[in-house]
Amino acid sequence: GHAAQGGSAAMPQPLKTVADMPLLPESALPAGQPLQALKVLNSSSANKMAATLTAAAHEVELVPGKKTSMWLYNGQVPGPLIEAFEGDEVEIRFVNQLAQASTIHWHGMPVPPEQDGNPHDAVPAGGEHMYRFKLPKNCAGTYWYHPHPHGDTPEQVYRGLAGLFIVRSKTDPLAGFSEQHWVISDLKLAADASIPDNTANDWMNGREGQFALVNGQREPVITIAGRQRVRVWNACSARYLRLAIPGQKITVVGSDGGLLEKPRVVEELLLVPGQRAELIVGDGSSAKTTLKALVYNREKMGKVAPEVERVLATLQFTAGPTPKVPATLRKIADFGRAVAMKKVEFSETMSMDNGVHSMAFLINGKSYDMNRNDLVSKVNDVEVWEVFNNSHMDHPFHIHGTQFMLLDSELNGKRQDAPYRALQDTINLRPYEKVRLKMVQHDKGLRMFHCHILEHEGQGMMAQVLIK
Numbered sequence: 001g002h003a004a005q006g007g008s009a010a011m012p013q014p015l016k017t018v019a020d021m022p023l024l025p026e027s028a029l030p031a032g033q034p035l036q037a038l039k040v041l042n043s044s045s046a047n048k049m050a051a052t053l054t055a056a057a058h059e060v061e062l063v064p065g066k067k068t069s070m071w072l073y074n075g076q077v078p079g080p081l082i083e084a085f086e087g088d089e090v091e092i093r094f095v096n097q098l099a100q101a102s103t104i105h106w107h108g109m110p111v112p113p114e115q116d117g118n119p120h121d122a123v124p125a126g127g128e129h130m131y132r133f134k135l136p137k138n139c140a141g142t143y144w145y146h147p148h149p150h151g152d153t154p155e156q157v158y159r160g161l162a163g164l165f166i167v168r169s170k171t172d173p174l175a176g177f178s179e180q181h182w183v184i185s186d187l188k189l190a191a192d193a194s195i196p197d198n199t200a201n202d203w204m205n206g207r208e209g210q211f212a213l214v215n216g217q218r219e220p221v222i223t224i225a226g227r228q229r230v231r232v233w234n235a236c237s238a239r240y241l242r243l244a245i246p247g248q249k250i251t252v253v254g255s256d257g258g259l260l261e262k263p264r265v266v267e268e269l270l271l272v273p274g275q276r277a278e279l280i281v282g283d284g285s286s287a288k289t290t291l292k293a294l295v296y297n298r299e300k301m302g303k304v305a306p307e308v309e310r311v312l313a314t315l316q317f318t319a320g321p322t323p324k325v326p327a328t329l330r331k332i333a334d335f336g337r338a339v340a341m342k343k344v345e346f347s348e349t350m351s352m353d354n355g356v357h358s359m360a361f362l363i364n365g366k367s368y369d370m371n372r373n374d375l376v377s378k379v380n381d382v383e384v385w386e387v388f389n390n391s392h393m394d395h396p397f398h399i400h401g402t403q404f405m406l407l408d409s410e411l412n413g414k415r416q417d418a419p420y421r422a423l424q425d426t427i428n429l430r431p432y433e434k435v436r437l438k439m440v441q442h443d444k445g446l447r448m449f450h451c452h453i454l455e456h457e458g459q460g461m462m463a464q465v466l467i468k
């Protein structure tokens, strides 16, 4: 049911004044261990994906000799990997053992709105909910899941709640490649190894901890045998990842919503919070290099430390099978002629009252209200969404329930057609950038769209479209 909850924050909110705490040095977390594979969620049924996800607080020893209290799905860092095939039935029983309401949102997946963990459908503390959906045709891709209660999403994610979901196709042109999974997440640890609350700066710029982890590990050693397919998730609250592998080119074969039409060979790849990519890495040599996050320098406000380049992992290439990457991966059909248009504008305002900074992150001039439908669309209508970032910060736009394609973008008066076709559910907008996205919603109901810097979303940079 739709639990009535406060959700309206029309006025700028005073920034919470949690002081910056002393943090652990980066060296406190052990590094250099072999990368651990994600733990797969086993199905209890032979003919569908049926399992339980329990969200609960756990004491974890991340720093030797110290306890960190985290909120986890099934006690795992990162959360379990769910794997299913197109056409599969999925039944996930969610047990909420947190002390607050939560939901599970299936980021990027075409699940019906009432199964998609909307903030309206919060599962109370101590409650349970069965999520049930059938994966449609042609939805193979790299997805993830995380909580989506209004206001508490940032905290639930930075305390550890996020997991992975891969939908596979029975006719996958890359099925011959062995696969690896790299989930990049952010972690902030105070000097006593506890996870501190968001500071005023975190609420403004989005939270970035001192650690960027791969599969929950600091600077793991990743062995790439021959040529492998790698799925990468940016599961960070706010960290932009400009990924590079010094000395190697990266072959990108997939985006959020599955394969590209053709492989793209690049020197670096920007993954913003919420985005995923599929890569082909390795050449069978025995080179040793690193996976790096280069400086992106997104626009921030206030006094913030300059970004630094970081090593996310050591990469060790070894001999192994080197299957060929097909020149054509699939055809992404155009959705057809657009019959409607929507306008979305991101903005932020900052004011100072009695020495207290107030900040508002807005969509179309408003802060999120779960009782207000911001836009109305018709089911199966092809639409063009013109999204304009009328602000001086970067904001990643994300919409639920569908995959869009970028048509063109405009920045500083320069218009550019999308250089290739790809299915995405999350896209970055530079300050004052405008993008045009083509999309279709195939289910009736409410869909959220928001900035995927979770602190911005949590403060109201979110809106909803009613599909009729």
Ligand code: C2O
Binding pocket: 105, 107, 146, 148, 274, 398, 400, 448, 450, 452
């Ligand atoms: Cu990954 Cu509405 O979010």
Ligand code: CU
Binding pocket: 105, 106, 107, 108, 398, 399, 400
């Ligand atoms: Cu989502």
Ligand code: CU
Binding pocket: 394, 395, 396, 451, 452, 453, 456, 457, 461
């Ligand atoms: Cu934002």
